[in-house]
Amino acid sequence: MKVLLVNGSPHRDGCTNRALAEIASALRQEGIDSQTFWIGTGPVRGCIACGACRKLGRCAFDDDKANELASRMHEADGIVIGSPVYYAGPSGALCALLDRVFFSGGDFTGKPAAAVTSSRRPATPLPSTASTSISPSTRCRW
Numbered sequence: 001m002k003v004l005l006v007n008g009s010p011h012r013d014g015c016t017n018r019a020l021a022e023i024a025s026a027l028r029q030e031g032i033d034s035q036t037f038w039i040g041t042g043p044v045r046g047c048i049a050c051g052a053c054r055k056l057g058r059c060a061f062d063d064d065k066a067n068e069l070a071s072r073m074h075e076a077d078g079i080v081i082g083s084p085v086y087y088a089g090p091s092g093a094l095c096a097l098l099d100r101v102f103f104s105g106g107d108f109t110g111k112p113a114a115a116v117t118s119s120r121r122p123a124t125p126l127p128s129t130a131s132t133s134i135s136p137s138t139r140c141r142w
Protein backbone atom coordinates (compact mmCIF):
# COMPACT_ATOMS: atom_id res chain seq x y z
CA MET A 1 0.00 0.00 0.00
CA LYS A 2 1.36 3.41 -0.98
CA VAL A 3 0.18 6.82 0.21
CA LEU A 4 0.99 10.02 -1.66
CA LEU A 5 1.79 13.02 0.54
CA VAL A 6 1.34 16.25 -1.42
CA ASN A 7 3.35 19.21 -0.15
CA GLY A 8 1.46 22.25 -1.42
CA SER A 9 3.93 24.74 0.04
CA PRO A 10 6.57 26.67 -1.88
CA HIS A 11 8.91 25.56 0.92
CA ARG A 12 10.17 22.06 0.29
CA ASP A 13 11.30 21.66 3.90
CA GLY A 14 8.89 24.00 5.68
CA CYS A 15 6.18 23.45 8.25
CA THR A 16 3.79 21.70 5.86
CA ASN A 17 6.50 19.20 5.03
CA ARG A 18 7.12 18.71 8.74
CA ALA A 19 3.47 17.82 9.28
CA LEU A 20 3.60 15.42 6.33
CA ALA A 21 6.75 13.84 7.78
CA GLU A 22 4.82 13.12 10.99
CA ILE A 23 2.11 11.45 8.92
CA ALA A 24 4.75 9.44 7.01
CA SER A 25 6.18 8.28 10.32
CA ALA A 26 2.78 7.22 11.64
CA LEU A 27 2.03 5.36 8.39
CA ARG A 28 5.43 3.62 8.55
CA GLN A 29 4.58 2.31 12.01
CA GLU A 30 1.53 0.70 10.42
CA GLY A 31 3.65 -0.82 7.64
CA ILE A 32 2.38 1.63 5.01
CA ASP A 33 4.78 3.23 2.52
CA SER A 34 4.47 6.86 1.52
CA GLN A 35 6.03 9.20 -0.98
CA THR A 36 6.08 12.98 -0.97
CA PHE A 37 5.21 15.07 -4.00
CA TRP A 38 6.34 18.71 -3.76
CA ILE A 39 4.52 21.15 -6.03
CA GLY A 40 7.62 23.35 -6.23
CA THR A 41 7.91 27.06 -6.91
CA GLY A 42 7.51 27.19 -10.66
CA PRO A 43 4.66 28.97 -12.46
CA VAL A 44 1.33 27.14 -12.30
CA ARG A 45 -1.49 27.74 -14.74
CA GLY A 46 -5.08 28.10 -13.66
CA CYS A 47 -7.76 26.09 -15.44
CA ILE A 48 -9.02 28.00 -18.50
CA ALA A 49 -12.05 25.69 -18.88
CA CYS A 50 -11.11 24.95 -22.51
CA GLY A 51 -12.45 21.41 -22.19
CA ALA A 52 -9.56 19.94 -24.21
CA CYS A 53 -8.94 17.48 -21.39
CA ARG A 54 -12.24 15.77 -22.22
CA LYS A 55 -10.66 14.51 -25.46
CA LEU A 56 -7.07 14.22 -24.27
CA GLY A 57 -7.72 12.55 -20.93
CA ARG A 58 -5.20 14.92 -19.42
CA CYS A 59 -4.72 18.66 -19.11
CA ALA A 60 -3.69 20.28 -22.40
CA PHE A 61 -1.10 22.36 -20.56
CA ASP A 62 1.96 20.25 -19.91
CA ASP A 63 4.34 22.94 -18.72
CA ASP A 64 3.76 22.55 -14.99
CA LYS A 65 3.13 19.71 -12.55
CA ALA A 66 -0.63 19.15 -12.96
CA ASN A 67 -0.45 16.06 -15.18
CA GLU A 68 2.38 14.52 -13.15
CA LEU A 69 0.40 15.12 -9.96
CA ALA A 70 -2.70 13.53 -11.51
CA SER A 71 -0.70 10.41 -12.46
CA ARG A 72 0.81 10.13 -9.01
CA MET A 73 -2.59 10.55 -7.35
CA HIS A 74 -4.06 7.79 -9.53
CA GLU A 75 -1.17 5.43 -8.72
CA ALA A 76 -1.49 5.99 -4.97
CA ASP A 77 -3.78 3.94 -2.74
CA GLY A 78 -4.38 6.97 -0.55
CA ILE A 79 -3.68 10.70 -0.67
CA VAL A 80 -2.84 13.32 1.94
CA ILE A 81 -2.98 16.90 0.73
CA GLY A 82 -0.82 19.31 2.74
CA SER A 83 -1.01 23.07 2.43
CA PRO A 84 0.10 26.18 4.23
CA VAL A 85 -2.80 28.44 5.17
CA TYR A 86 -2.79 31.54 2.97
CA TYR A 87 -5.44 34.05 4.04
CA ALA A 88 -7.60 31.32 5.56
CA GLY A 89 -7.42 29.07 2.51
CA PRO A 90 -5.02 26.65 0.82
CA SER A 91 -2.12 27.99 -1.26
CA GLY A 92 -3.17 29.37 -4.63
CA ALA A 93 -0.69 27.24 -6.54
CA LEU A 94 -2.03 24.08 -4.92
CA CYS A 95 -5.63 25.04 -5.69
CA ALA A 96 -4.76 25.81 -9.31
CA LEU A 97 -3.09 22.42 -9.69
CA LEU A 98 -5.91 20.51 -8.00
CA ASP A 99 -8.59 22.29 -10.07
CA ARG A 100 -6.91 20.93 -13.18
CA VAL A 101 -6.17 17.50 -11.69
CA PHE A 102 -9.81 16.98 -10.78
CA PHE A 103 -11.25 18.53 -13.95
CA SER A 104 -8.99 16.62 -16.32
CA GLY A 105 -7.72 13.73 -14.31
CA GLY A 106 -10.57 11.24 -14.24
CA ASP A 107 -12.33 9.63 -11.34
CA PHE A 108 -10.92 9.55 -7.81
CA THR A 109 -14.19 8.36 -6.27
CA GLY A 110 -13.61 6.20 -3.21
CA LYS A 111 -9.89 6.87 -2.91
CA PRO A 112 -9.05 7.46 0.76
CA ALA A 113 -7.84 11.01 1.31
CA ALA A 114 -7.07 13.44 4.09
CA ALA A 115 -5.75 16.97 4.47
CA VAL A 116 -3.32 18.70 6.77
CA THR A 117 -2.60 22.40 7.00
CA SER A 118 0.14 24.49 8.50
CA SER A 119 -0.62 27.97 9.73
CA ARG A 120 1.00 30.67 11.79
CA ARG A 121 -2.02 31.22 13.99
CA PRO A 122 -3.43 28.02 15.48
CA ALA A 123 -6.91 29.52 15.61
CA THR A 124 -7.09 30.16 11.87
CA PRO A 125 -10.62 28.92 11.13
CA LEU A 126 -10.34 26.22 8.49
CA PRO A 127 -12.90 23.40 8.74
CA SER A 128 -11.76 19.78 9.10
CA THR A 129 -8.04 20.52 9.18
CA ALA A 130 -5.23 20.37 11.69
CA SER A 131 -2.58 22.99 12.34
CA THR A 132 1.00 22.25 13.17
CA SER A 133 3.78 24.04 14.94
CA ILE A 134 6.15 21.27 15.86
CA SER A 135 9.44 22.53 17.22
CA PRO A 136 11.62 25.66 17.24
CA SER A 137 13.64 24.32 14.33
CA THR A 138 10.53 24.21 12.17
CA ARG A 139 8.94 27.43 13.41
CA CYS A 140 7.21 29.34 10.66
CA ARG A 141 9.03 32.22 9.04
CA TRP A 142 5.97 34.34 8.21
Ligand SMILES: Cc1cc2nc3c(=O)[nH]c(=O)nc-3n(C[C@H](O)[C@H](O)[C@H](O)COP(=O)(O)O)c2cc1C
Nearest residue numbers: 009014015016084085086087088118119120121140
Ligand atom coordinates in the same frame (compact mmCIF):
# COMPACT_ATOMS: atom_id res chain seq x y z
C1 LIG B 1 0.62 34.77 1.56
C2 LIG B 1 0.55 34.19 2.96
C3 LIG B 1 -0.67 34.21 3.63
C4 LIG B 1 -0.76 33.65 4.93
N1 LIG B 1 -1.98 33.65 5.55
C5 LIG B 1 -2.09 33.08 6.79
C6 LIG B 1 -3.35 33.04 7.47
O1 LIG B 1 -4.38 33.48 6.97
N2 LIG B 1 -3.38 32.49 8.71
C7 LIG B 1 -2.25 31.97 9.32
O2 LIG B 1 -2.35 31.50 10.42
N3 LIG B 1 -1.06 31.96 8.68
C8 LIG B 1 -0.94 32.51 7.43
N4 LIG B 1 0.26 32.51 6.78
C9 LIG B 1 1.41 31.82 7.43
C10 LIG B 1 1.60 30.41 6.88
O3 LIG B 1 0.39 29.68 6.83
C11 LIG B 1 2.57 29.63 7.79
O4 LIG B 1 3.79 30.32 7.88
C12 LIG B 1 2.78 28.23 7.31
O5 LIG B 1 3.23 27.44 8.41
C13 LIG B 1 3.83 28.13 6.20
O6 LIG B 1 4.01 26.77 5.86
P1 LIG B 1 5.30 26.30 5.04
O7 LIG B 1 6.50 26.48 5.94
O8 LIG B 1 5.06 24.88 4.69
O9 LIG B 1 5.39 27.15 3.81
C14 LIG B 1 0.40 33.08 5.52
C15 LIG B 1 1.62 33.10 4.83
C16 LIG B 1 1.70 33.64 3.58
C17 LIG B 1 3.03 33.63 2.83
